[in-house]
Amino acid sequence: MAQIINSHDQLSLEQIEQFESENNVKLSELYREFLLKWNGGKARPNTFKISDEQGSSVLNVFYGIGDMYDNVEDFLDIMEDRLPEGFIPIAEDPAGNVICIGTQEPYYEKIYFWDHEEESENPDGMSNMYFLADNINEFLDNLYEDDEE
Numbered sequence: 539m540a541q542i543i544n545s546h547d548q549l550s551l552e553q554i555e556q557f558e559s560e561n562n563v564k565l566s567e568l569y570r571e572f573l574l575k576w577n578g579g580k581a582r583p584n585t586f587k588i589s590d591e592q593g594s595s596v597l598n599v600f601y602g603i604g605d606m607y608d609n610v611e612d613f614l615d616i617m618e619d620r621l622p623e624g625f626i627p628i629a630e631d632p633a634g635n636v637i638c639i640g641t642q643e644p645y646y647e648k649i650y651f652w653d654h655e656e657e658s659e660n661p662d663g664m665s666n667m668y669f670l671a672d673n674i675n676e677f678l679d680n681l682y683e684d685d686e687e
Contacts, residue, residue, distance in 0.1 A: 540681040545579035546602035557603050561614060563626055566647035568673045569639055578602025578610075585684040586677070588651050588668050595631040595651070597681065621652060622662045628674075638667075639674065649677040 554570055557563075565573070578600040587594045601610040613627040617636065621627065624642030631637070633654075640648045649671040656666035671677035 539675065540581040540583055540678045542576040542579040542581055542600070545576040546606050546608075547577065547604055549573055549577045549603055553603060557611070561611065561626070563641040565641065566639070566673065568647065568675055569628070572674045572678075573603060576600070576602075577604065578606070578608055581678065581681055583681045583683040585682050586651075586670060586680060588653075588670070592651075592653070592668060594684070595633070595635065596684070597637065598630050598632050600629045601627065617652075620657065620661050622664060622667060625650065625652075625667075627652070637670065637677075647673045649674060 551574065554565065554573055558565060579602070580599055581597050584597040585594055586597060599608050601608045601613055603610055610626065610628065613636070617627050621638060624640055624645055625638040626641055627636040628639050629637035635654050636652045638650045638652050640646045640650070648669065651668040651670055653666040653668065658665050671680055
């Protein structure tokens with residue numbers, strides 16, 4: 539599993555519950571555990587495969603909860619009306635694309651890549667969403683070193 543470095547201030551379960559309540563979302567247990575352990579930060583290794591057609595990308599940073607630059611709530615505001623219903627942004631790549639987690643069925647807990655260059659007029663369309671993993675732990679397990687660096 540990938541290592542997380544430069545993580546943010548430790549979170550409490552109460553802070554996560556407050557975030558869920560204020561933003562009307564229900565986070566999965568695995569993602570809650572990730573936030574409690576790391577609260578965002580940079581991953582090493584940090585390369586992930588999007589799809590055969592799309593190739594790979596680099597995970598820039600995981601967002602955290604609280605008073606910080608890479609704050610999930612800031613990106614929720616930025617991405618409002620751009621992401622399909624039932625997804626929140628949890629990380630980004632250097633090109634302005636976001637990695638999302640599903641907060642509602644049928645995508646609950648699943649990790650997707652949102653490609654801003656393929657953004658459609660219909661934010662609920664899934665045409666620019668690429669499935670990455672069934673949950674945050676699987677996504678972290680799938681990160682790898684780019685041999686070209």
